[in-house]
Amino acid sequence: MKAFERLGIGILSISLLAFSFQTASAEPITVVSWGGSYGKAQDRALFTDASNHSGIAINRESGASMTKTCLQVQSGSVTWDLVVTGSGGAAAAAADGCLEKIDYSVVDVSDFYPGLYTDYCVGSDVFATVMAWNTDKYGEPGSPGAPSSWADFWDVKKFPGTRAYRANNVDGALEPALMADGVPPEKVYEVLATPEGKRRAINKIRELKPHIAVFWGSGAQQAQLMKDAEVDMSTGWNGRFDNAKKDGAKVGYTFNQALLDYDCFAMPKGAPNKEVAMRFLAEVSKPQYQANLPFYITYGPTNRKAYEMTKAPKELIESLPSHPKNVPLMLPVSLDWYAKHKNEALELYMELMSE
Structure with a gap:
């Protein structure tokens, strides 16, 4: 029995090593957002740590646009893997057939607030x-x-x-x-x-x-x-x-x-690194990253557990648009x-x- 256990552990270790190597050595995915203080806030709170913890390398670009996303899809030359967009832009692009469906067997939104994710977009901030x-x-x-x-x-x-x-x-x-x-x-x-x-x-x-x-x-x-x-x-x-x-x-x-409103992550239809990008989306949607976002820009988390984890002071939390006193x-x-x-x-x- 112990021999089988040792064999199982050995196989598991090799599998994990192979998975880690495969992830770390994969081509970087391209994540497109906006510039200015918002882009810097995402880099500091979300992207850098999520990339380090997942082992998934990313190329960060600015100039996110659903119009450009749809043009890539329609031309058959998709170079972006994940695009940050407003929820309305994602809704329109999805209706035009420009986006991949989100795989919610990979991306866990069980702790998200209702209405902050759709079939085609995962909320990143409010x-x-x-x-x-x-x-x-x-x-x-x-x-x-x-x-x-x-x-x-x-x-x-x-x-x-x-x-x-x-x-x-x-x-x-x-x-x-x-x-x-x-x-x-x-x-x-x-x-x-x-x-x-x-x-x-x-x-x-x-x-x-x-x-x-x-x-x-x-x-x-x-x-x-x-x-x-x-x-x-x-x-x-x-x-x-x-x-x-x-x-x-x-x-x-x-x-x-x-x-x-809320910003969200959307995936262009035909994204070149769909599976890896979906895993990165799962990682970056975890509450420990969103909990840090208010320190860099006053946008609220979409994952309710982020509120439990954040060390932001009360005054800062109450200034967020998603705070209960502001929503009404x-x-x-x-x-x-x-x-x-x-x-x-x-x-x-x-x-x-x-x-």
């Missing part, structure tokens, strides 16, 4: 699209007279000054316009599901366009605009503005009427709307951009 402003000009959040709603963002008489808004991507662009036009948050996607609702949102942005000094194209640009005081108000992502504030920017924002203030993004309507809405938005 963020909010907010309205931010120069606090020297309009006051600190919550102070008398400070902006507090999308109607205030559009009100250039009460809050004179320049604005910045999203360029060339409809994600998070139409919902604020409808709320500014008086549509209750709970009715926004119902209205946007109609042709009239989409045109109403576009026309509301057209109304503001003379006051939009910059259409931003990235999170890094949002932050820089506020750091340089190039604009007085901007839409954008809460974590980018928090990091800009750490760097000295006079910027504040509100979660009121913000869009509650916001409008959760509708993936169903993005899957069905994003392409049509984007055409209208791009027409507006070209005017």
Whole structure:
């Protein structure tokens, strides 16, 4: 019996050694995210440690885009293995047949919050699209007279000054316009599901366009605009503005009427290293990595165990968009709307951009 045990242990050891060698010696997978403080936060909290612990080497690239992902798939020249994207972008790309299904026999999401993963995307962090402003000009959040709603963002008489808004991507662009036009948050996607609702949102942005000094194209640009005081108000992502504030920017924002959303990992259809990339996705989704993310950018974990493991102070945890006191203030993004309507809405938005 002991001989069989020794034989079994020997075989197991050889198998593990072979597996480790195979993993460590495999071609690096290509993981594509964004740049700026978000990309640095992912590198520090997620990618470096997950790569070291799994033995899976990665090539990190910036410039993540579902449009580029779909172009690779349609051309038959896929070079990316995992792509970071917003949940709405993933929903639209999946509907267009551009993504692989996630293998949940490999990726464990049993401790994820409901709704933060789909058949085609695994949530990496929770963020909010907010309205931010120069606090020297309009006051600190919550102070008398400070902006507090999308109607205030559009009100250039009460809050004179320049604005910045999203360029060339409809994600998070139409919902604020409808709320500014008086549509209750709970009715926004119902209205946007109609042709009239989409045109109403576009026309509301057209109304503001003379006051939009910059259409931003990235999170890094949002932050820089506020750091340089190039604009007085901007839409954008809460974590980018928090990091800009750490760097000295006079910027504040509100979660009121913000869009509650999540970033996720998606895999292009035909990814060259599908099996290895799926194993890396399983590793990077573990709570010990997500628990470190708030130290580098104020985005919340998607894995509930990360909250139990994090050593972040209470004040930092309460500043995350996923904290229970903040969630009721916001409008959760509708993936169903993005899957069905994003392409049509984007055409209208791009027409507006070209005017």
